[in-house]
Amino acid sequence: MQFRVLGPPEVVRNGRVVPLGGPKQQALLALFLLRPNRFVAADWLVDALWDARPPASAPTTLRTYVAGLRRAVEPQRSHREPARVLRSHPRGYELRVDSDAVDAIRFAGLVDRAADALAAGQAAAAERTYTEALALWRGDPLAGVAELAAVRPEAARLAELRLSAEEGRLTAAVAAGRHATLLPELCRFVSANPLREGARAQLMLALYRSGRQTEALAVFDEGRRILAGEYGLDPGEQIRAVHRLILEQAVPPDRSSPAEVAGPAAAGRPAPPERDGGPLVGRDAELERLRETLDAATGHGGRVLTLVGEAGIGKTSLAAALGARAAATGVPVVWGRCPDVGQAPPFWLWSQVVRALVAMPQTGATGSAGRLGGFAAGAPTGPADGRGLDPTARFQVYEAVAELVHAAARERGLLVVLDDLHAADPDSLLLLRFLAAALPASRALVVATLRPYDDDPALVATVAELARGSGFGQVRLAGLDAAAVADLVRDRTGEAPPEPVVTRLVTRTGGNPFFLTELLRSRTGPGAGAELPPSIRDTVRLRLAGLPGPTRRCLDLLGVAGHDLDLAVLAAALDSTPEAVADDLAPAYPAALVVETGPGALAFRHPLIAEVTYAELVPPRRAALHARLAAAYEQSAGTSPAELAHHYGEAVGLGHGEDHLRWSLRAADDATRRVAYEDALGHLERAALRLAPAARVTPDAAVTELTVQLHRAALLQMTVGVGSDAVDRVCARARELLTLVGPDADIRHALWALGELAANRAEFAICADLAGRLVRAPDDGSGLIAVAGEYLLGAIGYFTGRQAEGERRLTAGIDRLRTVDRTLLRREVGRRPVLACHNFRALVRSMRGDPAGAWADIAAAEALAEELDDPYGRANAALYAAWLAMQEHDVAAADAAGRRCRDIGRATGLPHMTATGAYFLEWAAARGGDPGRLDAMRAAAEEFYRPGLRSTRTITLCAMAEAYLSGGRPDTAATLAEEALALADRVGERVFVAELHRIRGAARRDRAEWDLGARIAADQGAALLLPRFAAF
Template identity: 35%
Template sequence: MSDLFKGVTLERAIDRKATADGRPRVDGAVETGVSAWELRVFGSLTALHAGRSLPLGPLRHRALLGLLLVRMGNVVAAGQLVDELWSGRPPRRPIATLQTYVSHLRRALASGGEQGGVRARVRHSSPGYVLEIDPELVDVHRFETLVDRGRQDLAERRFHSARDELSQALALWRGDPYLELTSYGPIADENERLEQLRLTAVETRAGACLAIGEADSVVTALYPEVQRNPTRERCVGHLMSGLYLLGRQAESLRLYEQTRRHLADELGVDPGAELQGVHADILHQRLPLTEPPASGGSCVITDRGADLCGPGPEAAAPRSAAAVPGPDDPPTAVPERPFRPPQPAARTRDTTGTRLLPGGARTRGVLVGRDRELAVLGDHVLDALDGGSHLTAVLGEMGVGKTELVEELAVRLHELLQEVVWGRCTSGEGVPAYWVWAQVFRQLAVSRPEAFRKAEARFGSLLAPLMLDPESGRRSLGGEDPSARARFLTQDAMCETLLSLAAEDPLVVVLEDLDQADESSLELLALLRTRLHCEPLSVVVTADDTGAAADLMGGGAVAEALGDSRTRSVRLTGLSRRETGDLVSAQTLVEVPDEVLRLLHERSRGNPYVLHQFIAEVGDPGLLCDRAVVENALADIPVGVRQALCRRLAPLPGPVLDVLRCCSALGGAFEVALVREVLGGSSTDVEVAIEAATRRGLLRRAAQPPFLLSFRDELVQEVLLGELSGSDRARLRESVVRALAQRPAALHAEYEPGRERARRTPRRHSTPGDAKGACGPTSVPPHPA
């Protein structure tokens, strides 16, 4: 098995030496004796002193600092800050609240100034406040300084210096700036501005690398950028030049054609003159395949429509986006790996090592505690590519990390030069048939245009249901004939197309959220499973096998696919306590006390998504060391978790929801008979509802008599109880009292702890009534029948 599936992270080390012209480095915190003070914007907004995170406070406190920081040195009116902080819904005394926030920030920033004085101050200056700070203490300022220097170096033809400066700048990009604050308008605008500056830095660095013959570095760095920004023509032009200089002319031309089609389809325009110039140079062989020169001597784009070519500063020719090097330049090196055209669903890493999700979004997430599962999944996929003829399923509850695991798999496969195409199932009205497969086929039409055209010519209109008319949004052809024979012929054509494409070049297909797939997509998967006979095709699916949607929307086909003898499953459960600690450390860079880790693990049950949401509720990572702060944050359910649980509960039938609401009022562990007595329904109906809730992973039954029931996840119980109105809750408890009154007194104490726990269950929401009725209509009988 390849080492790529043993949890080894491949990162690129960037040289951080002083620049070639002797200018000082600006890539670290400013030093004062043995202490260092730094304000970090990339990733979460964090203030550091001597390696310790300063307690900036909850989210809105940090938002205030962010709003002042984006106008660093300028006065921001108090009224404007109130509007931006509370989005038109201020507290009762907004100015007094704002002053409290300012006081907290002053104390927090001053706590890092024991040596060398206070480094940052929030000062009152009528009519508002101003943040006073040395810009060199802010990582985003150092980033901009390095980018400006790199661009200047490039303009002055100091290519090595430009490459080094821009590499240092990109190394500072630890994650999206102000990551947790982009819901605030001015900060979102600043986030977008910095992203555009990052792209400029990536393009400029690529130009410098081309100039010194590092075409392989250009291809490696620009591949993910072109994936995410297919209309960024300068990126495309540099990537085309790099590919050509590496001897990969066909891939370079294919990339141009793909970009031209994308611009025409999405924007109705042709490529600009600069990109057309690159295309013309490659077509006419104007960029000879040469070895990288010892110093200088290739082409680089420094401004729109301008080239710097050849070995000397006198060779500037504003003719096209790629220029002709001197005839004596030696040939380039042979590439180490072929280029895969940009695939919207494939994931890789950018030049800073930041992970890219399918579709191009970046994430700061890390994969912890899944080395064994990744190794097993990798084995299953490679076996299938070797002709294993099986389906691979990644199973687990919401938020347990199925997507992250498969994304990591896609990265490792990409490093093995293996193409991965991606589709996500979506439920709801208006979703066309075969939607997840349509996503897969459209990506293949882009990455393998010639092979796909052959398949289209072979099967004609049978593939039409996969291709929507981009103008009308309707299926262009086919799909009108509802007969079973027509459906089968369409599915047969799709299967044969996939198998023929895989026969030409091995293929991995990922289908996410199979439990939400439409019936036609599931039928196609079932047919494809019968056709897998030693073909180099691996199909990987993810599914929530414990959620309500699996039974309600799958119609049995999901269970059939997952239960097939040729399906190999990788099941994810919650992280262990140790792994939870590792994940918290990786996300926050804070050493959290064991007692706090215990609280976080017990409350989240080791679910990475839930854990991340609770950490976000705490706010400043430094506050994770304060048990009282953490306990207060854990008392509530984060809005994202509450909404996710409500989405899981919403499709449940009314009788099942009624039983679950009754159980939430009972709390603890309880007998089936007591539930039946409280609700007053028939024994059969209550048993059926309880069995349905148990099968969907919401309730569990004790293995020993009297087989008491309890919730698998206390968060589900709290959501159900919290959505009940006060009157419904009172009626339920009255029914419980009535039922208990008919039982021997010795049994009352058995249920008392459960009822007490239900009374203590937190029921706060982000705003009044947010969760009320979110899980479906409430139907609570006033009295048992």
């Protein structure tokens, strides 16, 4: 008879479930099974059955339930026979059962057996036993009665035991090498039980062994966030150990305990660390040297070679590649690994090597194999493994290991790889030093990988002694160069990466293969600014975590700086001295975290380290460090205004708003001088945001913001485009500010900017009013105010068809401009609207029949731009040259000038110029006889008007209409001419009204229209146009 509680309580006899009666009778059985083979008081049963609220009839009812339960479990017993299963005692009862008759007891025994098998390394057997145990379950424990207070603790205990068994089965399956097929189940289990760190650790191992290291580390991060966020706890030691193993790439191979770092497989077969299968990129020279060293060792005498480099630089991969080459030529390969998880046990490194060597057939007959049984079995400390011995006995163990190596190498040579020697225990280092002296008489090569070791006296002494040996070699690995990084990206993605992508990757990672590979694997991709994958974040965190507090404080500030930093600035920011800071930073150099960039200056080895360091800072501390660094920069010379603006901007919440504003304005001026217009706009936008939110704008603040907005307007005209909607929005704010600045404020520059905007928006009456005020205003000392007024009035003259007035005004402006100091002009480039006096006079002179004078003005505009070193001025001169050529129907000149305009725009980041130049090229092609380019011309025009320019539209429409007419499409020409004429009537842009009538007249064969155009051209003094009316 079997009793079941791993589900609803049941009794099974001869394979059949015995009816137990009602719920109370089932609950009574469960209560007895909580205490099998023990006396159970009737009073306790009464309280338990009725949850401490029994009715007065409860004792009598209990006896009834007991009688019913007896009939169920002993149906053959007569009334006179004493009960053998459910026995009565004074004041209570006892349920007598065999221990293996209760499924819960059998389950616990099987779980213990499985755990013992797993601990003994019998993973497959453990999995089978766990599976057998879990098969006993039929549902929730004690289902149907678990709500009783007396039953709840046992139900919870059984449920926990079930989860532990599930976890154990998954652990055994992972250890048995079934991680690939088990991943979906592991993911579901961890998702359902996020606090079970053992299962989470197994999921990490399974993902890692499936080549998904980044996801493995993300699983750890998720668990850490849950523990910290919900309970304020850190992960436990077990999962942290697995995490470290993954970061160190020291995860044991399959079929070994997670706590064990296994040595090589039996018979000396190579067991290199798992790699992702990709080729070894960029290490041809280093691998060739290793191959030569292996050949020399196996042919002419053993030796030691060390591979030195920072974490992730590819030391282990290079050693594994050598191991693969050795194995392919018949040379046995054995590995020993030192996981960087704290002090390893004595001889831990060599115990792995010895276990592999003892398993080789060629060493079995040596006496040394027997003397090193403790190494081979991994036994506890004792004489057989060399631990705790007196010097003489220890020396004998050293000799036995050396003899074993000689024996293993005698036939075909031997490669011994000691991975991560920097983490080795002192005893292992001493044994290596002893062995090195004996290697020349053998055919063995020992390759040790280790990180920079300058700060470790034991390693320094070890390598120094190894270097005295015959044939010693050392290879120091640096980051991959750009060509190798490009190869790696191509291998991972299947596509050749663009050069800028390669450059960013090299800069960001320093060519570190681990960082590169993880960035390429990550979902966000390798782009700058992309979130770092957990594998990289955690690797850097691990390296930072071991640093002393003063060192970490220095690195925090270096992370806030984001680039190299002088010790003097670092010391000032830390209220220290350069000498003290230098001492504090000392541990960071051997940890391969920082490098010297110049005398007294340092930086992080990779920008990735700076990213992680910065991200680890909590926001208040981050802001405080920004403020400290900004204050230190102000005390030193040479810091750019942009850098100071950035740091004060990050510390605004600490009361540095005014500092941020001050340096943002200086940064905008500096960027404008450097023709970095986009940067300048960024600084100005941040300054405007800093000023605008005030509930009540004071006159002084309004003046400051007005200056900012006018500077923005000037830059937007050059970058986005003259008359664009972006300029309009900024000028709308400027108009608001004009009402707030107070009566004494100087608004002349505002009038200039608003007048320029009005001209470009085809609001010619508004522009004329503002320009007249500028002409009448007193000079501000620069001489530019009156020039601006005359220039705007001259431009209006051109647009409205009053060419004589336009030339008079523009000539007056040019005469005044000649008297302006060129240094002042150069300083104002980008700060004020462009003064295109020569450019517009060229158009006016052309229209009045003076082409020589027109092209002379274009040459003068080009010369002025060169004199001021003004890239926008150069592009603008090319634009007006193309405009002039288009006006004169000079296709070749328009093509050449349009190309210059486009190319300068591309080279200097002026999209408006790029788009306008592209239009002129399409016009020249279409007007030059290629009707296939007509529609492309129209599309190009739409593109450069897209930002919002209103003026010049009738001019462009006229040029396109004429091109369509010449291209044999008179209907389209007439339609465009009608559109332009309607627009000219609305806005007053009449410069090409005569030409538009000519085109429409020609397209429709309308002589009256043609003659109207001729009269208008004569009235305007448009000598350029009159010859075009000679023949209808």
